[in-house]
Amino acid sequence: MKPELSAPLIVAVDIGGTFTDVTLQDAVTGQAWTAKTPSTPRDPSEAFVTGVRLALDAAGRRAEETGRVLHGTTVATNLILEGRTAPTALLTTAGFRHVLEIGRADLPRRDNLWAWVKPKRPVPPSLVFEAGGRMASDGSELAPLDEEAVRAAARAAKAAGVAAIAVCFLHAFANPAHERRALAILAEEAPDLALTASVDVFPVVREYERSMATVLNAAVMPAVSTYIARLETRLEQAGIHAPLLLMKSNGGVAGAAAIGRAPAQTALSGPAAGVVGARAVAAAAGVENLITVDIGGTSADICLIAKGEIGLTQTGRVGPWPLPLPMVDMVTIGAGGGSLARIGADGALTVGPQSAGAEPGPACYGRGGTEATVTDAHVVLGHLPPSLLGGRMTLDPALAEAAIARVAQSLDLTLDAAARGILAIADNNMVGAIRVVSVERGHDPRDFTLVPFGGAGPLHGCALAELLGITRVLVPPAPGVLCAQGLLAADLKAEFTRSIAEPLDGADLARIEAAFAALEAEAIAWFALEQVAEADRRTRRVALMRYEEQGHELSIPWTAPEALGAAFAAAHRGLYGFDLPEVAVEIVTLRVEAAGALPAPAPSPPHGGSAAEAMVGRQRILLPGGAVEAPVLDRARLGPGAVFPGPAIVTQLDATTLVGAGWSGEVHPSGALLLTRG
């Protein structure tokens, strides 16, 4: 998919709760245009196409020049989080009707045993049907599939009015024959329903997690399919015949057809796009070890990228549900601009996870909120300009002060001490999460550059860095709309996996080779589906290995078998500080990672002048040592090489950067703002 000269335009569309942002870029010249239009929640495709048209108009280009359309959708995510998925049935192995209901029989470690209420499953047990037939863990058939039971289940599910049926049988990852046959029968009996088998979602061991993934996939399929079909129709009508590619939770994109079959792969694509964008920004600035912090209104997503490699996890969650699909390895905590500062009956001050959300929002928005939020604390301390979004939203400092004053009085603190305290608590919660991410990956955060983004990220970058001992902070050129950057930078990506369970010592190499070959054949079929040219295809073999009887595997790039043991031991030592030379190592899973390179657009360099030329005013900031009049700089007027000392405030359309005292800023030739500390 090389950019044809006749179709050099790449379009990236990011649909947020309030606005739909469109970025249009000419892949040949690197020139870019953006457009913003109000989102249309009832039919998001409307704003999608409106935004694309606006961008084309702004660029003065024709629809036919579009070479590809990239999109990150939150349709699946929102359906799952809001419990609005389609009525769905699950077909399971006889004897396991309550697989979803029981789950892992656990109660979260941080919840109170006596207060916890189990979340309602997306499929009630009355819609779970059993079918006889059994595979063993080695893939041999113990009992044939009870086809009549499958037909009966299809009829019963239809009678119950479901829109989708998921199939997940025990040990299907070892032998999918029963699932395949059941799917064929269901297609005969219920051709109008969305159908999904676990082997097509993700064939990994652990039946509850796999069943949940399959169920969620089936349950979002009708809505996602409808949505994609509508998008494609509208694009056609607008004269855009370019392929539509959608962001996945793994940080790659895939074609609409592939997503239609496995829509659960998009469930965490929003934060993933931001991470991919942050990596692209960092790469352009020559940074390959980074920790990204994406701070929005209610939550913060944190991800560690070492040597330019975005880690994947198969133990991610969406809301209360496990979703064992490859997704960007990050943690999310309830800390954002709207996080509420509250004082308990016992006098304890907490910040988050409750949030003022978009409505009413922080008190300073003047939309009826009265409780103190993180954003109000920033306003009180003078960190934010009087208006945001290029003047579209004004902030009311009196309302922010009134809200913070209530906290201050309860704790017998001054106004600015209370505001500073609220920020310190929020920062501390994020620092805790960053450390957990680091220890899980075996790294010291001080070796990393912090990349804050999201609307509120650049306000916290310097403070977080100081707490972590980090001396470099890189603020992207457009930190508030980095998802679009991520879409433009993403490659086509897919993973193909097989559970295998072989001891490393005396492994059946022929079996492994055959399994890898089969996975690579799947990858080739996928490349063809996505129309990836031979030259742009990349595959990588990975073995997921562990010490015998450990619970978690490490991903080790496949090498000569005799070198694998040493590679595994070294990885284990690096991550956990020890290895166990006398313990046997197992290969648990084989994975082929496939990527289809998409041409990266040429960067568009910033233009502008020195810090003095960019200064648009001064603002009073309350520092612990007293108030200072800090310069306010307009990011759009800061050119490459511009340098300035902190404290300073850098404003731009989509975010505000607070440059702390003791920090200095410099605009990198790539357009990113690099903040460093002495």
Next chain:
Amino acid sequence: MSHCDPVTLEIIRGAARAAQAEMEALLERTAMSAFIREKKDFYTALFDANGAMAVGSDLPIFGDIVAPVAGRFPIETMREGDLYWYNDCYGSRGAVSHSNDQVFLAPTFHEGKRVGFVMGWAHFSDIGGLRPGSLSPDATDHFQEGIIIPPVRLARDGETNEDLLRTFWRNSRFPTQSQGDTRALMAAVRLGEKRLSEMAGRFGPEVLEDAFRQLLARTEATVRGKLRQIFPIGTTRFADAIDTDGHGNGPFTLRLALTRTEDDRFIFDATGTDDQAPGPVNLLMHPDVPGMALGLYVLQGTTGQVLNAGAPHAIDEVRLREGSLLAPKAPAPLGLRGLTMMRLLAALHGLVAVARNGEAPAAHSAYVVIALRGTAEGKRFLMSDGIGVGYGARPFADGTDAVYFVAQENYPAEFMELTYPVRLRAYGLNRDSGGPGRFRGGCGVIREFEVMADEAMLAVRIDSVKNPPWGVAGGMNGGSGRAVVNPGTERERILAPLSDGTILRKGDVFRIETGGGGGWGHPFDRPADQVLADVLGGFVSLERAARDYGVVVREGTVDEAATAARRMQRPATGLFHRNGYRDAVA
């Protein structure tokens, strides 16, 4: 002493929680035994410089962890890099209450000054003893329950005494697992030590000290205040019994009395409890446990609170009788104290129910553990399977179905079949085991196994069979568990619910059914559509819906007329229910 302001206090609480999360992440990812990494039977805590637990886990069973070590190694002689270890139940006065639980404790220093302690705690799957898994219903003597490690100094100045570890590993039937788990736990404690030391550096040792002091005082004040709201002046009593000790003895009755004096002191008295048991159901209860357990109960719904050693301080005096089930004399066996502990926790709720006329959770079943051991393909195996039960209904919600305990997870069927010589034939909810009520008690589970090894020995541990978990405020008792071999065949036999030594052969099937939780409120007050959903979902049978809930279901819908007629005949109730309504359960 420097004062810690409310903002710094919340930051320190957050940092402590993050340190725990880091330790737990490291432990979970590197431990070797399924008991730790799949079942997640591990906990962490941070202590102040004097050894008071300042930030614990939300677990109701902790005693005074540091005192047993300090008794042997005076705190002031400890040095940076030291690591202490024990599992000695009698030697720790019940801080550890069965020997499988290993406690690793590191004193933590900042610039040469002791600023606190860090604990890592995990259940090791085999530490020797009478039978694989070290816990056996057959035990009659604590020395049969695995190697006993008194409080020892495992490391001095950072130098580990490897000989001690080798001795420990040599006593396990699965030394590799034991070794992996030890390394993981030590690494986690060292990480916590580093974090606590960093906290002292960041905030200053004096501020940290004051923060811990405040966290302890805050928890104590909150717990004491809540207890005052619950308990009137005078003595509140509640008693309940465990069925058996597995050796033909029992029931054993726990008799609890909580007195609030005129001058607002709380005295917990369990001296009326029956004598200790010959079998391993004795609970060597640390005197801190009633306060920790009641603390966890009353802290629900509070934000920003941590369960710590402040909770036991809210109880001014704990009276136990040496030689009783809750204060056994050495060397009485202790291995299966979990079922007594779970019964005790429900009995504490019984005290609340009496004091507040039913505004308390109904009783839960004790979690169930089975062990299957043998040899398959020339390799020794041990399958210790923790199985969920139903928890009690509450005045605001149904009881939880199929949960084991805080943070502990089940083994997936696919994992079991890949790892052990068994096949799982069924794993589902145990219908009708949830006690009927306005809020239904949680259901237990059914887990049915087929043995694939040539021969294996089965131990089962199920309580509350004769004395099912009570319902309250009009709610009815939950169902009982049982263990059956070859159900539905001519060779069917029911196993004693607390037993070991059952020999099973290839092709034998055994089925474990676990008990539910009691119900809360009158079952006739449960909305009919919820009863219908329970029937369609396999929680409640048609017969029991009609009999207990007065809801008649026909062809998948509620027969409104028949239901109204039935619900006219509403039975009278009592405060508690166990095989009939009554004012007290034992």
